Structures are given as C-alpha cells and as structure tokens.
C-alpha cells in the first residue's frame with residue numbers, strides 16, 4: 001500500500017472528518033510504522049488540511065513518531081514505583097539480550113527499547129508496552145521469553161496470552177463496586193423522575209468530581225443544561241495519566257456499564273445526543289471489550305435512538321484514543337485533542353460547560369464521577385449523601401501501589417484515614433504516601449492519621465506507598481522529570497521552569513548541588529505557581545517543595561561545593577514554600593525527630 005492509499009483508507013474510516021485527525025494519525029502509524037513527511041503529506045491531502053496543521057498534531061503526542069521504531073517498539077513505564085521495582089535494570093537487561101542501545105532502533109530495524117511516562121499499571125509493574133499493548137509483571141524470565149519471540153519475529157498475535165494479561169486487582173469494594181447493578185436501571189429511573197428530578201437528586205447527593213478539582217457535579221450539569229448552543233456533548237475523561245493512578249482502568253475493565261450508564265444519564269439531563277469516551281492511548285487494550293459493551297447496550301435499547309422507547313431520547317457514545325500526553329487529562333486540552341488538534345489547554349473562561357467540544361456546551365467528567373451519577377440515579381441522592389463526610393459525600397476509589405503486600409484498587413467511604421488504607425494494603429514500614437500522584441500531596445509518617453477527603457487530603461486516586469528504605473529525594477526527582485517531559489510547552493514559566501527544576505534536581509543527585517540550587521528552586525516554584533497557564537505548571541513544583549519540607553535531610557546531605565554551608569538553614573529556606581502552600585503548622589517546619 002502507498003502512503004496515499006493508507007491515508008485515504010484511514011481518512012475514509014472517519015468520514016474524512018478533520019476533527020478525527022488524531023484517530024487517523026494513530027491508525028496511519030499502525031499501518032505504516034511511523035509518520036514521516038510522506039505520511040503527513042498524504043494525510044493532509046486526504047483531509048484537505050494544511051500540512052502544518054497535520055504536523056502540529058502529529059508531533060505533539062509521545063506515542064506518535066516521525067521515524068520508524070522498528071517492528072517491535074517496547075516502552076518501559078517510567079513510574080517511580082516501576083523504578084523501585086527494578087525498571088532500569090530490566091530495561092538494560094533486555095537491551096543487552098537484544099544487542100542494542102536504549103532509545104535507538106536496532107541496526108536490523110527490528111526493535112526499539114525505550115521509556116515512557118507511567119502506563120497505568122502501577123499495581124502490576126514493572127510494566128511496558130509492546131506496539132501499544134501492555135506487558136505487566138515483567139521479570140527476567142518474561143524478558144527472556146520476549147527476547148526470543150522478537151528474535152524469531154513472531155507476530156504479537158502469536159505471543160503467549162499470559163504476557164498481556166492485565167489483572168483488575170479490585171481489593172475492596174464499597175457503595176459503588178460492591179452493590180449489585182442492573183444495566184438500564186439508572187436510565188429507567190431518570191425517565192421516571194425527569195431531568196429536573198435527576199438534578200434534584202444530584203444536588204441532594206452533592207458529589208464532587210473525582211478527577212481532581214472536586215467541582216460539584218450538579219452545578220456542572222445544570223450550567224451545561226442552561227447554556228445556549230446548537231448541540232450538547234458528554235465527554236468521559238479516561239485519560240488517567242497521573243502516575244500511580246489506575247482506578248479508572250479497573251472501573252472500565254469491570255464496571256463499564258455503570259460508566260456508560262452515567263454518561264447516558266448526563267445526556268438525558270443536559271440534552272446531549274453524542275458522547276465521547278476519551279481513553280488514554282496506553283489503554284487501547286480496553287477498546288475491543290468496551291466496543292462490545294457499547295454494542296450490547298445498543299442492542300438492549302440503552303444507546304442509539306429512542307432509548308428505552310422514549311421518543312426523542314437519542315444518544316450514542318464513541319471511543320476516541322489519546323496518544324500519550326498527560327496534559328490531555330486537563331479538560332480543555334482534552335477537548336482540543338478530541339477535535340484532532342495538539343492538546344494544549346485553552347484559556348478559561350469560557351469553561352467547557354458553555355464553550356466546549358466544537359464550541360458547544362459540554363460536560364466533561366471523570367470515569368468515576370459518571371459511575372457515581374449512575375448509582376445516584378438508581379439509589380437516590382439521600383442514600384449517597386449518607387456515605388462519607390458532609391463535605392465529601394460518597395466513596396473514593398484509590399489506586400494503591402508501591403511498598404505494600406496487596407497493591408490494587410480499594411474503595412472506601414470518604415473520610416477514611418491514611419493509616420487504615422496502609423493497614424489494609426499491607427504496607428511495609430511506610431515512611432511516606434504520595435496521595436493523588438505527583439500533582440497531589442506527599443504525606444510523611446507523622447501524618448498518617450489524616451483523612452482522604454476534599455476537606456483534608458483530596459485525591460484524584462493515586463496512593464503510592466514508600467517504605468523507609470526509599471529515598472524521597474529520588475521520588476521527587478522522578479516527578480520533576482515527569483513534569484518536564486509532560487509540559488506542553490505553551491507557556492514559558494512551565495516549559496522552562498519544569499526543565500530547570502529537573503536540572504537542579506539532577507545536579508543535586510550528582511553531588512554537585514549547593515545552597516544556590518535550593519534558592520533557585522524556590523524562586524522557580526514561586527514563578528511556576530503564580531504565572532503558569534494551567535494546573536500542570538501550578539503543581540509541577542509541589543513534590544519538590546513538599547519533600548524538601550518533610551524530608552529535608554535527603555536534600556541536606558547532597559549539598560556541597562560553591563557556596564556550600566554545612567549548617568544550611570533548610571527551615572529558613574522553606575519560608576517561601578510555606579507561604580506558597582499556605583502552611584505554618586509544626587509539620588511544615590523541619591525537626592530532627594524522624595524514624
């Protein structure tokens with residue numbers, strides 16, 4: 001097939017629609033192996049788009065590439081937990097077995113081995129992707145097997161299935177996961193009580209978004225319902241790129257009906273006819289099972305036209321895949337991406353509820369939020385409001401990983417203590433927990449009585465446990481590199497700030513850091529927090545600030561050279577950090593009383 005044949009075929013599968021450019025690029029790369037200049041030209045011609053527009057999208061996403069990555073592309077997950085479980089050593093081992101250098105295609109053009117940001121398998125790492133398909137629980141034996149398969153040029157469909165088996169690992173269910181649920185029961189109830197009735201139930205239940213920001217779902221849906229527009233859209237945010245988070249993956253693996261039902265309930269409330277499940281590219285293994293569930297729901301009259309026989313209730317859902325860009329979890333960047341563009345955050349306001357997908361009012365919610373909405377439709381707002389705390393109603397799904405005996409997904413009523421979660425997952429001599437991923441909160445052993453709740457420790461889902469032998473400086477350094485890699489580059493404070501921060505951390509790690517670097521990092525934190533365009537830049541310095549604050553000795557012992565001061569006043573240097581985080585309690589000050 002020529003470049004033109006591939007481009008025309010991929011474009012035709014999407015009706016020649018330029019807003020599907022990202023999907024077309026993904027499919028063209030799968031067929032051609034890479035997206036070189038000829039492919040870009042051909043796609044631009046097939047879609048009638050300027051070349052530069054196609055190139056801008058193609059070059060934005062980490063999983064799309066202009067050069068061939070060989071017949072087998074293996075990308076190891078670069079999550080800190082994967083690191084702690086031996087990722088670098090395993091990557092080097094595979095490269096040695098294949099006689100190649102990391103990050104380069106082998107001379108025979110057969111294989112490429114490299115790294116990528118966390119792939120959503122923190123509970124079953126070290127993990128990697130081969131041509132986009134997940135390889136969990138890697139060890140030397142599995143890598144020997146994989147090396148043999150590659151050397152024998154076995155197509156992936158002939159590889160042993162067990163290599164690709166992704167466990168769901170739901171360890172604890174509560175109101176959402178443990179309760180029985182019949183597909184269609186939520187929609188049926190909304191048809192009984194009407195859109196206004198459903199909004200009243202949502203107000204009574206008072207759920208807050210599970211994607212991180214904690215915005216009230218009832219307010220979001222009613223604003224969208226009232227916003228003027230030609231059409232309305234429902235988008236489910238399944239981008240789940242925050243390192244250490246995988247609860248949405250588990251929900252979609254085992255409870256997809258609940259999620260699709262929540263989207264359909266939202267559609268009825270706001271009056272939408274189209275829904276999109278925006279699924280991170282790393283979860284392409286979920287597409288086939290999810291498409292099967294969507295087909296079944298159409299057959300059962302739960303999607304399509306006249307849902308449950310109701311005249312005028314027409315709604316359907318399609319799946320769109322991302323292509324490796326953490327920033328596409330930010331709702332306005334996600335919308336840009338779903339429109340076939342580079343995923344750069346928009347200026348807000350206007351918010352998506354008024355100007356969203358294709359400029360029309362759009363509800364964007366997290367996967368778990370939609371699952372909550374479906375349960376509220378069936379069981380009512382009062383039932384939901386009675387669970388959790390008054391400020392944080394309902395339950396929260398936590399993705400537990402790291403130094404614990406039983407990693408996996410745990411559902412608890414909001415208000416559960418960190419200590420309780422640690423006990424349930426069999427945490428091993430924990431010294432810290434990173435709640436909510438790198439952009440979340442680092443809790444030291446002295447804070448384990450704090451509670452998972454919007455009013456105490458909010459969480460988008462990650463719960464990474466670090467045992468006493470772990471070096472918290474290295475945890476922060478990994479997170480600093482993650483943000484530098486994932487910054488979309490749109491605004492200078494974040495583009496430059498995240499790179500400088502990672503450089504300072506590297507300098508300290510190399511034993512070449514000084515008090516000067518600490519001061520510079522503080523300056524950077526302040527600039528990024530106050531001047532960045534979106535949430536990524538606002539939170540990117542947080543892991544460094546918090547680990548400096550809570551584990552100062554890991555920084556102190558690395559300080560030397562230049563203006564090295566043996567008695568560097570870490571507590572004094574943290575004054576800006578305390579100011580930024582709005583804290584001045586005892587725990588925000590440095591002391592020697594540590595385990």
Ligand SMILES: Cc1cc2nc3c(=O)[nH]c(=O)nc-3n(C[C@H](O)[C@H](O)[C@H](O)COP(=O)(O)O)c2cc1C
Nearest residue numbers: 209210211237239240241329330331365366369535
């Ligand atoms: C850098 C960044 C990444 C984000 N990633 C996600 C994500 O992966 N999933 C998600 O649901 N929300 C994510 N969010 C939050 C979304 O912008 C948005 O608030 C959320 O999808 C709204 O849904 P909710 O109200 O149900 O929480 C991210 C925000 C930022 C700033």
Ligand code: SF4
Nearest residue numbers: 488490491494534537
């Ligand atoms: S803060 Fe970072 S991620 Fe956000 S727009 Fe600016 S450069 Fe992009």
